[in-house]
Amino acid sequence: MLYTSTIRYKGPGKILDITVKNKHPFGYAFAPTWSMVMDYKKYKDEESYITLYNAILRLSNTKSKLEQLSKMCHEQDVVLVCFCRAENFCHRFLLAQHLVKNYQVAYVGEV
Numbered sequence: 448m449l450y451t452s453t454i455r456y457k458g459p460g461k462i463l464d465i466t467v468k469n470k471h472p473f474g475y476a477f478a479p480t481w482s483m484v485m486d487y488k489k490y491k492d493e494e495s496y497i498t499l500y501n502a503i504l505r506l507s508n509t510k511s512k513l514e515q516l517s518k519m520c521h522e523q524d525v526v527l528v529c530f531c532r533a534e535n536f537c538h539r540f541l542l543a544q545h546l547v548k549n550y551q552v553a554y555v556g557e558v
Contacts (some may be wrong), residue, residue, distance in 0.1 A: 449546060449554045450526040451539045458558060460524035463516070465539060476512040477527075479503070479538050493536050500541050517550035526558060533557045 450460060465477040467484055479487075479500055487496045503509060519525050531537035546552035 448524050449520045449543055449552050450524065450556065450558045451533075451537075451543055451554075452526050452528050452558050453533065454528045454530050456526055456528050456558065458526070460526040460558075461519060462526050462528055464529070465527050465542065466529045473512060473515070476509050477503075477516075477538075477542055487536075496536075496538075497541060500538050501545075504542070504545055513546070513550065517546060517552055520546065520550075520552040 452458075454464065454466065456462060463477075464471065464474045466474075467478040467481055469475045469478060479496070480503075483496060483499050486492070504513065516525070527539040527542060529537060529539050531539065543552075543554045547554045
């Protein structure tokens with residue numbers, strides 16, 4: 448099953464940091480670019496951000512990691528974490544929606 452949370456989450460499940468600051472290649476594959484983050488902070492343009500983030504998810508190296516992440520979610524609880532507050536627009540929710548729609552992952556919600 449799949450959950451989402453803020454970077455401060457320390458509970459159960461496989462925690463996957465998907466921030467642009469993350470240096471681990473697996474989690475970093477799902478991170479937005481620095482320019483996306485800075486442009487969103489400046490302009491609050493969700494539509495452009497979604498378009499750019501979906502382009503990241505369509506990259507061939509990201510697709511193979513999406514398949515791996517999907518498999519992980521079917522085998523164990525996975526928690527996607529980043530710096531955004533739960534009530535804010537965030538790429539962790541976009542990634543969760545993508546996994547539900549395209550990989551039949553069960554998204555439980557924010558923890």
